[in-house]
Amino acid sequence: MRPPEEKKKNDLSKADLKALGKALLPLFILVLLGIFVFRNVFTRVSAQKQSLATAKRDVRVLTEKQELLAEISNEAAELVYPLTFALPHENASLMMLSQLKTLSAQSGLFLANMKSGPLIPDAKTGLSRHEIQFDADGDMVGILSFLENLPNAAPISRLETVSVSSAGAASRGEIKLSVFTAPLPKTLPAITEPVRELTDAELETLNQLATLFLPPLLEVEAQGASPRANPFE
Amino acid sequence: MAINLLPVDLTPQTSVTRLVFYTKKITTIAFGLFVVSLLASLGYLFVLSSQIQSATAEKESLKASLASLEQTEQSMVLLRDRLTKINSVLSVSDSFDGVSNFGEVQNQATALGITVRDVEMAPGRTEFTILLTDSSLLVNLVASLAQNENYKRIELSSFNFNPTSGYFVTFVLFE
Numbered sequence: 001m002r003p004p005e006e007k008k009k010n011d012l013s014k015a016d017l018k019a020l021g022k023a024l025l026p027l028f029i030l031v032l033l034g035i036f037v038f039r040n041v042f043t044r045v046s047a048q049k050q051s052l053a054t055a056k057r058d059v060r061v062l063t064e065k066q067e068l069l070a071e072i073s074n075e076a077a078e079l080v081y082p083l084t085f086a087l088p089h090e091n092a093s094l095m096m097l098s099q100l101k102t103l104s105a106q107s108g109l110f111l112a113n114m115k116s117g118p119l120i121p122d123a124k125t126g127l128s129r130h131e132i133q134f135d136a137d138g139d140m141v142g143i144l145s146f147l148e149n150l151p152n153a154a155p156i157s158r159l160e161t162v163s164v165s166s167a168g169a170a171s172r173g174e175i176k177l178s179v180f181t182a183p184l185p186k187t188l189p190a191i192t193e194p195v196r197e198l199t200d201a202e203l204e205t206l207n208q209l210a211t212l213f214l215p216p217l218l219e220v221e222a223q224g225a226s227p228r229a230n231p232f233e
Numbered sequence: 234m235a236i237n238l239l240p241v242d243l244t245p246q247t248s249v250t251r252l253v254f255y256t257k258k259i260t261t262i263a264f265g266l267f268v269v270s271l272l273a274s275l276g277y278l279f280v281l282s283s284q285i286q287s288a289t290a291e292k293e294s295l296k297a298s299l300a301s302l303e304q305t306e307q308s309m310v311l312l313r314d315r316l317t318k319i320n321s322v323l324s325v326s327d328s329f330d331g332v333s334n335f336g337e338v339q340n341q342a343t344a345l346g347i348t349v350r351d352v353e354m355a356p357g358r359t360e361f362t363i364l365l366t367d368s369s370l371l372v373n374l375v376a377s378l379a380q381n382e383n384y385k386r387i388e389l390s391s392f393n394f395n396p397t398s399g400y401f402v403t404f405v406l407f408e
Contacts, residue, residue: 012249019245023256030260034267041274048281055288062295069302069309076308083315087322125321140349144339147332156319158327162354180322185314188306191296195309202316209319 061194068195079206085154086209092155092179093130095215099153100134102216107146109138119181128181131160136173140166143173154212155179328354331408334383335359338406341377345370350401359406360390366399384408 012020072079088095093116104111117131136143143164150157160176198206245253299306331354342349342363347370351362365371378387386407393401 016245016249019253023253027260052285058292069305073305076305080308159329164352166350182318
């Protein structure tokens with residue numbers, strides 16, 4: 001048993017507890033309020049900071065995009081024009097047949113047995129391939145020079161196989177090549193998506209493609225209405 | 234002098250009174266800090282939201298000005314799309330390189346007075362047959378082929394002799 005005096009010293013009386021309770025309760029409420037309020041404030045500040053960072057990034061991207069697009073606005077259509085022939089979205093085989101006739105005439109060749117195969121789509125690259133087969137009659141030098149000139153013609157083609165056989169001065173080449181089509185992009189990227197400048201490699205490819213020999217195109221102009229003749233006069 | 238008439242049991246101990254005094258002090262200081270921090274946080278939130286408003290307004294004005302450049306953007310998207318696909322077509326090996334490389338061989342053969350009879354080309358491989366009346370010309374042709382750096386391997390695939398025509402020699406060249 002503890003002596004009564006010691007008990008008096010260490011134990012808290014009701015009055016002690018009441019006084020302590022009165023003093024600690026506001027502090028406890030303040031702590032709880034602080035936790036609640038500052039947790040909310042912190043969440044809001046974080047969200048606002050994130051929104052501000054996103055808005056600033058968007059402004060930066062849009063400014064760069066506007067500057068770049070304004071810079072190339074005059075020449076963009078000119079840059080794209082040869083590319084739409086180099087890789088058309090349709091009729092690549094027709095264009096190539098026309099080009100083959102023009103180039104063969106330049107090399108003094110006669111083309112025969114021209115065949116265009118069906119469209120072979122490739123889901124991986126998004127490209128579709130047409131196979132074109134034909135025979136070229138002429139001399140060996142003419143056939144080789146014709147084949148050397150083919151990469152300079154639009155649409156771009158891949159030479160699959162060549163077989164040239166000669167009998168005296170006359171030669172016949174059996175040639176198989178592929179031309180390609182690709183559908184045009186259907187959607188624009190999001191407006192806040194950055195636009196990248198063309199790399200040196202892309203510019204080099206673009207310059208090469210700009211020198212391609214384009215197929216001759218005939219643009220038929222719309223004719224105005226003309227008065228119909230009266231058949232009874 | 235005031236006389237405390239309360240029983241000793243009803244008055245808090247001195248140590249407790251001191252603790253209560255300090256607790257009240259702490260509560261007052263904490264409350265002050267709470268109010269100051271709350272005001273500072275609210276001010277910071279106000280600054281942030283006004284910055285967001287001004288950035289959003291700037292973004293909307295840029296979007297409006299970009300609408301007039303939509304045609305250019307379409308061209309840019311088309312340009313990139315075509316370039317990517319054209320590069321994937323050009324990366325596939327074909328026989329165009331074989332044609333230009335064989336052009337050199339053909340020129341060398343013609344210069345030596347050799348007739349090229351047949352040529353077959355596939356990606357990376359060229360097979361050709363020549364007709365010679367004088368077999369010593371073959372040495373010169375082989376020497377020039379060996380110096381040609383476009384080919385990694387040269388094979389002599391056949392060697393035939395016909396008394397009326399001459400020598401028919403077939404080579405296979407690998408790029």
